Amino acid sequence: MPGWIPAFICLVLTMNSLNSSFEDAPNKLGANDINITQFYVGQGLSVLIETSNNTILYDTGPKVSGMPAVSTILLPYTTRRGISQLDHVIISHGDDDHSSGINFLNEYFKVERWWLGGSAYQKFDINNSKRCFVGQQFTADNLSLSFLHPSEQSNSQRSENDSSCVLLTLINKDPEAAILLTGDISKRVEKNLLQLLKLPKMYMMSAPHHGSKTSSSKKFIQALDPDYVLISAGYLSRYKHPNKTVVRRYKSNLTQIIRSDQLGTVQFRYRNGEWYGPFCIKYSPKHIWQKTDNTDTCIARLN
Ligand SMILES: [Zn+2]
Numbered sequence: 001m002p003g004w005i006p007a008f009i010c011l012v013l014t015m016n017s018l019n020s021s022f023e024d025a026p027n028k029l030g031a032n033d034i035n036i037t038q039f040y041v042g043q044g045l046s047v048l049i050e051t052s053n054n055t056i057l058y059d060t061g062p063k064v065s066g067m068p069a070v071s072t073i074l075l076p077y078t079t080r081r082g083i084s085q086l087d088h089v090i091i092s093h094g095d096d097d098h099s100s101g102i103n104f105l106n107e108y109f110k111v112e113r114w115w116l117g118g119s120a121y122q123k124f125d126i127n128n129s130k131r132c133f134v135g136q137q138f139t140a141d142n143l144s145l146s147f148l149h150p151s152e153q154s155n156s157q158r159s160e161n162d163s164s165c166v167l168l169t170l171i172n173k174d175p176e177a178a179i180l181l182t183g184d185i186s187k188r189v190e191k192n193l194l195q196l197l198k199l200p201k202m203y204m205m206s207a208p209h210h211g212s213k214t215s216s217s218k219k220f221i222q223a224l225d226p227d228y229v230l231i232s233a234g235y236l237s238r239y240k241h242p243n244k245t246v247v248r249r250y251k252s253n254l255t256q257i258i259r260s261d262q263l264g265t266v267q268f269r270y271r272n273g274e275w276y277g278p279f280c281i282k283y284s285p286k287h288i289w290q291k292t293d294n295t296d297t298c299i300a301r302l303n
Contacts, residue, residue: 028052032142034171034270036179036204037077037281040260041069043234043241044097047181047206048074049169050081054140056088058167058181060101070101073265075108085110087140090132092164092183093118102126113138117150117183118163132165144170148180148197149189161209162189170200174273180205180224182215190220202226203275204268207250211242221253228256228268228278235261 029035035050041061046069049056055078061069078084086109091099099120105111106126114129121131130136137146149166150158164183171177178200185208193199202224208215211231229250233241242259250257258266258278268277 030271032270032273034143035267036270037265037267038206038230038232038258038260039069039073039077040264041073041232043210043237043239044069044100045092045183045206045210045232046070046074046101047230047232048077049140049143050083051141051143054087054143055083055085056090056140056145057086057105058090059092059098059183060089060105062097063100068101068104071104071108074101078109085112087112088115088138088145089113090115090165090167090181091117091120091124092166092181093160094120094123095160095184098183099124115147115165117165118160132167142172144172146170148193148199149185159186160184162186164189164208166193168199171270175200177203177270177275179203180226182206182208184209184212184215186214187217187220190215190217194219194223199224204228204230207231207242207246209241210239211246212239213243213246216246216249218249221249221255225253226250226255228258230258230260230266232260237261 029050029052031052033052037048039046039048039061042064044061045059046061047058061073063069064072086105089105089111091102102124112128114126115132116124116129117132132147133152134147134149137144139145146168147165148168150163161184164185166183166185167181169179180202182205190208203226205224205226207229210233231242247257260266263278263280265281266278267281268275269279
């Protein structure tokens with residue numbers, strides 16, 4: 001038997017087991033495994049980070065057809081995965097497209113720690129909540145997570161968007177796997193971050209403010225040099241996110257663009273020190289542009 005056949009079978013089995021690790025949920029992730037899922041929540045943002053023993057949600061998304069996106073999109077996923085507790089919920093800021101599921105989550109999930117940014121801290125009276133600000137950090141299995149923004153002093157001059165909690169996630173022992181979640185910060189905050197902090201190269205980042213032209217400066221993109229950018233935007237939204245110039249900027253940096261309005265809900269999986277994905281997954285309401293849930297077509301549909 002040629003030597004490449006076992007190797008080929010091994011590759012097929014590995015890919016199958018990666019697929020089944022999602023489809024056969026619930027199953028516990030291994031000690032160093034991570035799932036990162038950007039849900040399609042229309043015009044808004046919601047990203048879930050899962051490790052072996054921890055689940056971290058960054059933003060809830062808006063209401064969709066009068067229902068919080070977390071009730072129709074996140075809940076079916078977490079139910080299937082056997083997740084009933086969220087260890088950390090971060091609400092980047094108080095705008096509806098990021099925070100509309102707070103009351104639902106508070107009712108249906110056990111949340112160990114809330115981190116609230118912008119007006120969300122004043123608007124919602126929630127037990128176990130803290131205001132996010134630079135320097136605060138926590139760990140989750142093999143992850144170290146820290147807030148890079150805003151500053152501790154509340155600043156009445158700062159816009160709601162610029163009050164967003166910016167979260168840096170580092171995978172221990174893998175300096176090339178940094179992830180940055182940016183809420184809706186503008187170029188002004190991007191500039192501050194570059195001036196004040198030494199930021200690592202990113203494996204993945206969320207495009208600030210859904211890829212709006214007010215964010216994603218050329219200098220910010222070049223400094224972070226992300227392999228992937230997650231752009232969460234509503235399909236045919238009146239906001240017309242992402243902005244074409246911003247898309248061009250990421251492309252010219254050779255950053256792979258992952259648009260929720262084109263791909264729906266997308267998951268990346270970290271296994272044995274390697275990233276796999278993106279996988280297009282089923283946990284969004286069907287849209288006319290989502291013809292299949294097949295992994296291959298997800299990759300084929302990438303720009
Ligand atoms: Zn937003």
